Amino acid sequence: MKRQAKKIKALLIATALAAALSGLSRAQDPTPDPNTPQSIPESVTKPVRPKINNPHTKVNAPRTDREVPIPPSFPAELSRMGGTFERSIAVDPKVTVSLCVTQGDVKVNGWSRNEVRVFVKDGSKVGFDVVQSNRQGNKPVWIKVVGSDPNRPAGSKECLWGGAVELDVPEQASVDLEGTETRSVVDSIRKIKIKNAGGNISVRNVTEGVSATTYEGNVDVENSDGTMTLESSTGNIVVFESGPSQVGDTFRAKTNGGTISLQHIEHRQLDVSSISGSILMNSELLTASIYNISTSNGSIIFGVPNIPPCFFSATYGFGRFDSEVPIKIITENNTPGPIKTVRGTFENALKTDCKLTLTTSSGTIRIRKRVNP
Amino acid sequence: MNSRNFTDMQGRQRMNGNCLDIGTIQAFLDGELTPDVSMSVTNHIAGCDNCSFMLGEAEEESAFVFPVLEREMNSLVPTQRLWTRINDSIAIEKENAPFWRKFLDAVASQLRNPSLAVAASVLIIFGLIAGIYSVETKTSETGRKVAVVPTKDNQPISVQAPVRNLVTTVPLDAAPKPRPLSNNSKFAVIQADYRKPVRNIQPTDGTAAASTDGYLPGEESYVKTIVNLNQTIAGKKDTAMRPSQRVSYERDLAVVNDSIKRMRDEVRKDPKNESAKQVLYSSYQNKIDLLNSVAQKEELVASLK
Numbered sequence: 001m002k003r004q005a006k007k008i009k010a011l012l013i014a015t016a017l018a019a020a021l022s023g024l025s026r027a028q029d030p031t032p033d034p035n036t037p038q039s040i041p042e043s044v045t046k047p048v049r050p051k052i053n054n055p056h057t058k059v060n061a062p063r064t065d066r067e068v069p070i071p072p073s074f075p076a077e078l079s080r081m082g083g084t085f086e087r088s089i090a091v092d093p094k095v096t097v098s099l100c101v102t103q104g105d106v107k108v109n110g111w112s113r114n115e116v117r118v119f120v121k122d123g124s125k126v127g128f129d130v131v132q133s134n135r136q137g138n139k140p141v142w143i144k145v146v147g148s149d150p151n152r153p154a155g156s157k158e159c160l161w162g163g164a165v166e167l168d169v170p171e172q173a174s175v176d177l178e179g180t181e182t183r184s185v186v187d188s189i190r191k192i193k194i195k196n197a198g199g200n201i202s203v204r205n206v207t208e209g210v211s212a213t214t215y216e217g218n219v220d221v222e223n224s225d226g227t228m229t230l231e232s233s234t235g236n237i238v239v240f241e242s243g244p245s246q247v248g249d250t251f252r253a254k255t256n257g258g259t260i261s262l263q264h265i266e267h268r269q270l271d272v273s274s275i276s277g278s279i280l281m282n283s284e285l286l287t288a289s290i291y292n293i294s295t296s297n298g299s300i301i302f303g304v305p306n307i308p309p310c311f312f313s314a315t316y317g318f319g320r321f322d323s324e325v326p327i328k329i330i331t332e333n334n335t336p337g338p339i340k341t342v343r344g345t346f347e348n349a350l351k352t353d354c355k356l357t358l359t360t361s362s363g364t365i366r367i368r369k370r371v372n373p
Numbered sequence: 374m375n376s377r378n379f380t381d382m383q384g385r386q387r388m389n390g391n392c393l394d395i396g397t398i399q400a401f402l403d404g405e406l407t408p409d410v411s412m413s414v415t416n417h418i419a420g421c422d423n424c425s426f427m428l429g430e431a432e433e434e435s436a437f438v439f440p441v442l443e444r445e446m447n448s449l450v451p452t453q454r455l456w457t458r459i460n461d462s463i464a465i466e467k468e469n470a471p472f473w474r475k476f477l478d479a480v481a482s483q484l485r486n487p488s489l490a491v492a493a494s495v496l497i498i499f500g501l502i503a504g505i506y507s508v509e510t511k512t513s514e515t516g517r518k519v520a521v522v523p524t525k526d527n528q529p530i531s532v533q534a535p536v537r538n539l540v541t542t543v544p545l546d547a548a549p550k551p552r553p554l555s556n557n558s559k560f561a562v563i564q565a566d567y568r569k570p571v572r573n574i575q576p577t578d579g580t581a582a583a584s585t586d587g588y589l590p591g592e593e594s595y596v597k598t599i600v601n602l603n604q605t606i607a608g609k610k611d612t613a614m615r616p617s618q619r620v621s622y623e624r625d626l627a628v629v630n631d632s633i634k635r636m637r638d639e640v641r642k643d644p645k646n647e648s649a650k651q652v653l654y655s656s657y658q659n660k661i662d663l664l665n666s667v668a669q670k671e672e673l674v675a676s677l678k
Contacts, residue, residue, distance in 0.1 A: 100677055180677050197674050215670040216618050233666045234621040256663050257621040275625045275659050294655055297628040315648050333648055337639050341648040361632045361652045
């Protein structure tokens with residue numbers, strides 16, 4: 001009798017496990033749309049840098065790890081109220097995805113499938129609104145990911161919430177994300193526009209433009225191209241390996257109370273400013289470029305590997321200006337008062353067709369000679 | 374010698390046909406010629422047959438006519454003596470005339486000169502215009518400062534339609550107390566000033582120093598924008614920002630305000646300091662961005678609710 005009961009128990013457990021596994025595999029491998037081409041989308045016309053290995057990147061790999069730790073900021077009562085949901089939809093490769101997330105960790109990943117997949121853990125239900133389809137009418141080119149909450153007040157936005165919100169989109173997709181209290185990680189997509197009221201933003205491997213704004217948190221961009229607009233109210237901005245995706249792409253970084261650190265920037269028009277933070281830049285200055293770098297209460301430290309082909313103008317007050325690279329002063333403001341301006345060029349520069357403007361009201365401007373790594 | 378010369382002269386006169394006319398002869402007979410002319414006429418007649426003949430005929434006619442018409446001729450025809458007497462009497466009368474008459478006569482005589490007359494007329498016209506203008510100015514100033522109100526029963530001031538706005542925007546309670554200027558008339562004249570008091574909009578922080586002085590070109594728009602943004606985010610700071618963010622915000626605001634103040638002082642000392650101006654404008658822009666970030670965050674959070 002006892003043996004039979006044990007057998008029944010084991011059978012039940014095995015059945016439950018099998019059902020759970022089959023459900024997971026079904027969710028991971030959604031029924032393909034007969035119209036959805038499963039081939040890998042056309043490669044990007046512009047040769048891009050090799051992608052940085054990212055633990056969040058998934059390329060046609062079945063999801064194995066479903067355990068996403070709930071952030072401490074995420075209320076436990078909310079996690080008890082929500083559930084785990086997953087949806088997917090076949091889309092055009094260059095789809096635009098819009099969503100808003102009120103709370104939770106958001107991860108946006110590019111993959112090689114022409115479908116959008118959303119996974120919400122311990123949060124709201126999820127659904128799709130197709131805003132616009134392609135001319136053939138069989139593929140959405142613009143969708144909204146909405147949280148279908150029946151208790152949602154009328155007129156309010158259908159925002160997602162949850163312990164973790166994961167969004168897998170085609171690599172050529174563009175994502176527009178608004179968040180209240182979200183920590184966002186974006187990887188391997190074409191374009192991202194993200195605006196958070198609070199929370200860090202981390203972006204990497206974006207090919208055609210990043211617009212990231214957070215009012216309380218850091219912005220971190222790595223190995224991304226296109227027009228860059230990075231803003232933070234109280235956090236730092238760190239950019240590593242960035243360049244234009246086409247001629248005319250600009251780079252703008254602004255923080256009120258943080259430090260800005262830039263490494264290997266290839267844009268030809270930079271506008272970088274901070275109020276109470278310092279600005280550090282290690283990059284080669286390119287010909288036919290304009291660099292405007294200013295801070296109110298901080299230092300500007302500029303590391304250059306070669307002799308910059310630039311005409312420079314350094315305005316500083318209550319501080320000093322020094323350069324390890326020999327300079328040739330053209331004009332110097334000798335009027336009495338704390339504000340000084342030095343204008344000149346770098347000695348032995350082959351060209352002077354770029355313009356470097358450095359301004360700080362109460363800090364130091366330093367140009368350092370940096371050895372190429 | 375003299376008679377010989379005279380005879381020659383007469384001969385030349387005769388030869389030249391320079392004989393006397395009947396008028397001269399008649400005047401000679403009447404004694405109306407001056408002594409010199411009379412002498413020359415006498416000498417000419419002595420040597421000229423025609424003239425002596427004419428003189429003879431004129432004497433005969435006079436001898437015939439004058440006794441007959443002596444009375445009438447003496448009374449009707451003015452003679453040189455009469456004119457002399459008239460002129461003498463006029464001169465005496467002029468001498469006896471009063472001073473103002475003499476002055477007027479002198480002025481009138483001067484005004485006969487056309488250039489002087491034109492100058493005098495220009496002066497008169499200019500004086501008239503100046504007088505009219507000064508009178509009008511006085512009248513308008515008096516009209517602005519003085520209002521007539523009935524003193525009896527403290528009746529409200531009735532105001533015509535064009536100035537209704539003035540009355541509605543500035544209540545009479547707020548107006549200065551009227552000061553009576555006269556108690557004798559039916560309507561008391563009071564000194565009134567209903568102009569709205571000019572308020573200086575003072576920014577609450579860092580821009581206060583800038584607003585009290587003249588603005589630099591373009592600075593006023595910065596200051597106005599900052600004032601508007603301050604009003605927009607007033608009361609929202611606590612809800613829009615966490616305490617840690619609020620601390621950062623206040624620190625950044627203090628940094629920017631300090632920068633604005635220092636650069637403003639620097640520009641005031643040396644208005645040609647372009648570097649200070651550049652930093653000043655940059656600081657203004659930083660402040661606008663800082664205030665904007667609060668407003669935009671509030672807007673974002675509200676839009677996601």
